[in-house]
Structures are given as C-alpha cells and as structure tokens.
Amino acid sequence: MTEQATPNPSFDLLEDLEYRGLIHQTTNREALQEKLGKERVVLYCGFDPTADSLHIGHLLPVLILRHFQKAGHNPIALVGGGTGLIGDPSGRSTERSLNTADTVAEWTGRLKGQLTRFLDFNSEAAGAKLVSNYDWIAPLDIITFLRDIGKHFTVNYMLAKDSVDSRLANGISFTEFSYMILQSYDFYKLLADHGCTLQIGGSDQWGNITAGLDLIGKMGGGNAHGMTFPLVTKSDGKKFGKSESGAVWLDRNKTSVYAFYQFWINTDDNDVIKFLKYFTFLDREQIAELEAELNERPEKRAAQRELAREVTRLVHGQEAVESAEKITQALFSGDVTQLNEAELVEALQDMPTTVVNGEEVPLMDLLITAQAAPSKRQARQDIESGAVYVNGERNTSVDAVITKQQRLHGKYVVLRRGKKNYFLVKFE
Structure with a gap:
C-alpha cells in the first residue's frame, strides 16, 4: 500500500x-x-x-x-x-x-x-x-x-x-x-x-x-x-451481509472464498454501483464506466464481476480471486474435472454431500443414495432423458456403474441433475 x-x-x-x-x-x-x-x-x-x-x-x-x-x-x-x-x-x-x-x-x-x-x-x-x-x-x-x-x-x-x-x-x-x-x-x-x-x-x-x-x-x-x-442497506429491503447459508465472514474457514465471491457477484443491479463506491478503491472514472456498461448491457454483469474481484482481492488476495473464478467457470460449464481437490470441496461445500462405501456402485443406486432422485423410476427417467451428469459428462445408460477409476482425486464423484443441481459423493 x-x-x-x-x-x-x-x-x-x-x-x-x-x-x-x-x-x-x-x-x-x-x-x-x-x-x-x-x-x-x-x-x-x-x-x-x-x-x-x-x-x-x-x-x-x-x-x-x-x-x-x-x-x-x-x-x-x-x-x-x-x-x-x-x-x-x-x-x-x-x-x-x-x-x-x-x-x-x-x-x-x-x-x-x-x-x-x-x-x-x-x-x-x-x-x-x-x-x-x-x-x-x-x-x-x-x-x-x-x-x-x-x-x-x-x-x-x-x-x-x-x-x-x-x-x-x-x-x-x-x-x-x-x-x-x-x-x-x-x-x-x-x-x-x-x-x-x-x-x-x-x-x-x-x-x-x-x-x-x-x-x-x-x-x-x-x-x-x-x-x-450510513448503515449498509439493500434495495430489496433484505439485510446486508447475509447469504442463504448465514453471515458472510472474512475468515475463509467460516465463509469459503468461492461463497464470498459469489455473494458479491450476486449483487442486485440496483445496489452494485453503490457497493462499488462503498467497498472498492476504484476511481470515479472506472465506476462511471461500469455504471454505463450496467445501463447499456446489464446482462453482462460487468459491474458485479468487478465488484466481486475487487472485494475478494482486498480480503483474500489475488490467488483467491483466480481460484473463485476458476470454480465459477467450472460450475457454469459443468466441467469439474479441472478443479483440484481443495477447489472441488470448496465449490460443493454447500451442496448435498453423501459418504458411501464400495468399489463399484450402480449409477441408479447412487442417485437415490445421494438423494438426487426420489425413486428408481425417477432415476431411470432422468438418465434416459439426459438430465444426469457424472463428473461433468452426460450419462444416458441406466445400466452404468460408477467405478473406482472414475473418482476424482481418488475419492469424489460429482453428480449433476439438470443445469444447477449438484450432489457430491465421497467414497471411503
């Protein structure tokens, strides 16, 4: 400084x-x-x-x-x-x-x-x-x-x-x-x-x-x-500083870097310019450019991305920004294989997690065990319709078996149902 x-x-x-x-x-x-x-x-x-x-x-x-x-x-x-x-x-x-x-x-x-x-x-x-x-x-x-x-x-x-x-x-x-x-x-x-x-x-x-x-x-x-x-307020009337999982802490062991980054990137359009002024050291010209971009192309969320980068950098450092953006991209694309073990656990720490035993487990059974499907009938239907992904790859075989070789970092399998429903399975 x-x-x-x-x-x-x-x-x-x-x-x-x-x-x-x-x-x-x-x-x-x-x-x-x-x-x-x-x-x-x-x-x-x-x-x-x-x-x-x-x-x-x-x-x-x-x-x-x-x-x-x-x-x-x-x-x-x-x-x-x-x-x-x-x-x-x-x-x-x-x-x-x-x-x-x-x-x-x-x-x-x-x-x-x-x-x-x-x-x-x-x-x-x-x-x-x-x-x-x-x-x-x-x-x-x-x-x-x-x-x-x-x-x-x-x-x-x-x-x-x-x-x-x-x-x-x-x-x-x-x-x-x-x-x-x-x-x-x-x-x-x-x-x-x-x-x-x-x-x-x-x-x-x-x-x-x-x-x-x-x-x-x-x-x-x-x-x-x-x-x-002023005390920080949000335009929707909700209390600032709270996420779905509770308070947003500066300690990465209480709020992961990825969750911290996501809190800021999910800022409402009505709040983001105010928060850029509050929580960053960007100058007036930079903020004005982001405000113009927000008004012209709000779907790009450029202001939110810059807010998330700047605040995460201030609190956790540049490496944390790069890790959070890597996790964000992996979850957006569905390709979780690019994440190292720490990033994988961090990315999915708020997702449903199931611990199982066994060398090989039928995919149908694993979907039910992980509560990704309520029944075998639903599991079969989801697989056949192409809604089920294993470690980012679509699986359409109802007879598929998850083998030891498919585990990420030797112990994890990531199930996805649809676009956003992730389930982490940890093998012991």
Missing part, C-alpha cells in the same frame, strides 16, 4: 467520501475538512469482539480507515477487549449474551490478526496502530470509574441517546447502560495517549461518539471530531 507522507492539500478526502456516500453525519464539517487538509490526523474506529471473525458488515469501517490512511492520516483500529465484555446496546432490541473473559480474549486476538490485512502498521509516516481497550478499562476500579468518569454523565443525558431510548420499552441492564460511558472514555484515552482527534463509526454510533466528545470537553482534553457513515 502506497501512503502519502503528509496529507495532500489538493485532495479533499471528505469530498471523496461524500461522493462514495460514506458520510452520514459530521461534527463541524468545515473545521474537520480544514484540519484534514492541513495536518496528519489520528482517528479511530472500534470493533467489539462479538465473534471469532469479522464479517462483511465490519468491512465498511475498515475500508474507511484505509481511505484515511491512503490520504496520509493515522488510523487506530481499536478492538474492544474491554467493551466486548459489556455489550453494546446500539442497534439491538434485546440484551446481548455475555461471553467469558477467555472467549473475548481469544476473539480479540483473531480480530487483531484480520485487521492487519487492511491497514499498514509499518509505515513510518502514516502508520496504523492496533489497540485493545481492555488495557485501560480492566485496571479501572469502581470508585475511580464513578467519581472521575461517571460524574460527567447525567442520567437524563444518557436516556436521551437513541441507543438507550430505543431499549427502554424492553428494558436495559445497568451493564449495557454503562457502555456509552466506557466508549466515551475510550475516545478520551486515545486522545490523551495517542493524539486521536477523530472517531468514526456507523450511524447508530452517533450518540456514543458525541458522548465521547462531551466527555473530552468536560475533562479538558481539547478539540475533537466525530463522523458517521
């Missing part, structure tokens, strides 16, 4: 983020804009370890931190090792389940590892930092917390914040009620220890961010700023 040694005054970062639709609210926009143009700004965003991996909902704030770094500023990625033990009430209607300290510590370590993929922690000029708020929250004793920090928050002030007000009907514990104070203290500590003068977060974090600014003012910390970005 090539960074600016100092901010480039001819480049208006906020204007570029505005073009990309990445600014929802800011405090004192003109002052922040002037500050970003004149000096290197230290900013932070927090990521609570609520799971053992980041998911694509976290991708937007990570990439915004990277936008700032590319413009010559110093991002801090804060992993909430302390606040993760408490639970953020923002955007939730019910209380979070509390995880053990060991679990949160383990997840904190994993999130730290993932964040290093996106930010440059080695740059001398615009180097990023990685911190955990456990380091300053854990040593706090209750009296210090109440006297030195809590005294600056009135209950009325906290009740007026959306993150708290929205929870009053269903109830909110004192534990989650105090989350705002702890996040505010994070901002104060990062300003005091690292000169951090800007906090960014999703639009649901506005109340917590402004609470931090108020605390900084009351504790004499100096001038600081806040900025939020």
Whole structure:
C-alpha cells in the first residue's frame, strides 16, 4: 500500500467520501475538512469482539480507515477487549449474551490478526496502530470509574441517546447502560495517549461518539471530531451481509472464498454501483464506466464481476480471486474435472454431500443414495432423458456403474441433475 507522507492539500478526502456516500453525519464539517487538509490526523474506529471473525458488515469501517490512511492520516483500529465484555446496546432490541473473559480474549486476538490485512502498521509516516481497550478499562476500579468518569454523565443525558431510548420499552441492564460511558472514555484515552482527534463509526454510533466528545470537553482534553457513515442497506429491503447459508465472514474457514465471491457477484443491479463506491478503491472514472456498461448491457454483469474481484482481492488476495473464478467457470460449464481437490470441496461445500462405501456402485443406486432422485423410476427417467451428469459428462445408460477409476482425486464423484443441481459423493 502506497501512503502519502503528509496529507495532500489538493485532495479533499471528505469530498471523496461524500461522493462514495460514506458520510452520514459530521461534527463541524468545515473545521474537520480544514484540519484534514492541513495536518496528519489520528482517528479511530472500534470493533467489539462479538465473534471469532469479522464479517462483511465490519468491512465498511475498515475500508474507511484505509481511505484515511491512503490520504496520509493515522488510523487506530481499536478492538474492544474491554467493551466486548459489556455489550453494546446500539442497534439491538434485546440484551446481548455475555461471553467469558477467555472467549473475548481469544476473539480479540483473531480480530487483531484480520485487521492487519487492511491497514499498514509499518509505515513510518502514516502508520496504523492496533489497540485493545481492555488495557485501560480492566485496571479501572469502581470508585475511580464513578467519581472521575461517571460524574460527567447525567442520567437524563444518557436516556436521551437513541441507543438507550430505543431499549427502554424492553428494558436495559445497568451493564449495557454503562457502555456509552466506557466508549466515551475510550475516545478520551486515545486522545490523551495517542493524539486521536477523530472517531468514526456507523450511524447508530452517533450518540456514543458525541458522548465521547462531551466527555473530552468536560475533562479538558481539547478539540475533537466525530463522523458517521450510513448503515449498509439493500434495495430489496433484505439485510446486508447475509447469504442463504448465514453471515458472510472474512475468515475463509467460516465463509469459503468461492461463497464470498459469489455473494458479491450476486449483487442486485440496483445496489452494485453503490457497493462499488462503498467497498472498492476504484476511481470515479472506472465506476462511471461500469455504471454505463450496467445501463447499456446489464446482462453482462460487468459491474458485479468487478465488484466481486475487487472485494475478494482486498480480503483474500489475488490467488483467491483466480481460484473463485476458476470454480465459477467450472460450475457454469459443468466441467469439474479441472478443479483440484481443495477447489472441488470448496465449490460443493454447500451442496448435498453423501459418504458411501464400495468399489463399484450402480449409477441408479447412487442417485437415490445421494438423494438426487426420489425413486428408481425417477432415476431411470432422468438418465434416459439426459438430465444426469457424472463428473461433468452426460450419462444416458441406466445400466452404468460408477467405478473406482472414475473418482476424482481418488475419492469424489460429482453428480449433476439438470443445469444447477449438484450432489457430491465421497467414497471411503
């Protein structure tokens, strides 16, 4: 990643983020804009370890931190090792389940590892930092917390914040009620220890961010700023970041590279240009060309392919892009023999999988065992009509027997019924 040694005054970062639709609210926009143009700004965003991996909902704030770094500023990625033990009430209607300290510590370590993929922690000029708020929250004793920090928050002030007000009907514990104070203290500590003068977060974090600014003012910390970005929505009203098999994770062991790539390539026409602005670093000219192509030849899905390539490259690297495209082509053509074992398993991991024993198995029996056909009558009909494929080759013989030599990589047979119904059979 090539960074600016100092901010480039001819480049208006906020204007570029505005073009990309990445600014929802800011405090004192003109002052922040002037500050970003004149000096290197230290900013932070927090990521609570609520799971053992980041998911694509976290991708937007990570990439915004990277936008700032590319413009010559110093991002801090804060992993909430302390606040993760408490639970953020923002955007939730019910209380979070509390995880053990060991679990949160383990997840904190994993999130730290993932964040290093996106930010440059080695740059001398615009180097990023990685911190955990456990380091300053854990040593706090209750009296210090109440006297030195809590005294600056009135209950009325906290009740007026959306993150708290929205929870009053269903109830909110004192534990989650105090989350705002702890996040505010994070901002104060990062300003005091690292000169951090800007906090960014999703639009649901506005109340917590402004609470931090108020605390900084009351504790004499100096001038600081806040900025939020919009929560990602889809035009069809469905929740962003969910696939048919669940959340889309950045950990390839939780969401395969192929499934990750497919999530992006299946983006609706109404969302793809917005997502290109959100999740890629393509410039305006490139995005405009893709938008024109989308309008003129939507069936080509060029914008979706570029989105899938760019985001997969950012998260998993160029080799992952090539592998995902190879798998996509193999499944489209039906020729799975070109895939290596790892690619074959990845391509079909969400397809029905059956484990069988035996040296040779009649194809009719295998179709029923793999639940590719409900009965021998249906299996026979499918074979005779040419709807059955074995390892990509059409088989029209009802007397066919699958031999050991036909197994891919010595243990797999891929059955296909029709154009898209795949079944993986693994021989033991």
